[in-house]
Amino acid sequence: MHNGIAEQWKSIQGYEGVYEVSDRGRVRSLARTVTFKDGRSRMWPSQTLAQTSDNSGHLRVSLNKAGIGAMTLVHQVVAAAFIGPAVDGMEIRHLNDQKGDNRLANLAYGTRSENILDRVRNGIHHHSIKTHCRRGHRLAEPNLVESSLRRGKRDCKACRYAHNDLHRKGQPTESQLKTLADIKYLNCGLGSPVTT
Known part of the structure; x- marks a missing residue:
């Protein structure tokens, strides 16, 4: 028993x-x-x-x-x-x-x-345990894409917005994406991105 x-x-x-x-x-x-x-x-x-x-x-x-x-x-x-x-x-x-x-x-x-x-x-999926995006931005509110959260993912809002803005103007380089994403991240109020 x-x-x-x-x-x-x-x-x-x-x-x-x-x-x-x-x-x-x-x-x-x-x-x-x-x-x-x-x-x-x-x-x-x-x-x-x-x-x-x-x-x-x-x-x-x-x-x-x-x-x-x-x-x-x-x-x-x-x-x-x-x-x-x-x-x-x-x-x-x-x-x-x-x-x-x-x-x-x-x-x-x-x-x-x-x-x-x-x-x-349960906190063991690779997306649920990552703390920063690949460009060094912290994955926390208000820097999370809401539509991704509803699907169980955590995506960087600063990178998404930078990507969308630059793609409207043509094919961006990684350095252009990083620069604009860093600016958008600073505007979120979460501090400076981690340097990678």
Whole structure:
């Protein structure tokens, strides 16, 4: 029991009677008797399987059936057993973005966009953690493009305005963009840009 709530176990699809997965992200083999080709039999006790991490940080387990082994991602079997099959175009989201946290409470189906917005909300998306644009302007109000914020991005308003102004007059050089963007940034009242 965990926090007064009993752990729930369900069969893993395709491995019914052999393996189960829990709502806490654990996988276990079930006690069973295996009969070998020579007629001998052996009792295998139930046990919780060890989980290993793949290159991306997702946990996986090795499942075997009829002598054929397969590495299986734990979050996929938890979602399939407790939420149901995935709909086309949907992926499994780790709501807290901890790939090793395969509790049912942390998993949900969603779109690629929802998965990316989770990373923004959890503060691990590269746009959500950057502090300055590539020209050294601080990414803070009032120097943020509002339309970008609504899409979960943080873009430099000074650079955007400088880019738009100069493109109306032709193809600007990087030094022209930097000079005009610095002037627009100073007008925002956030101090001097960081020199890059």
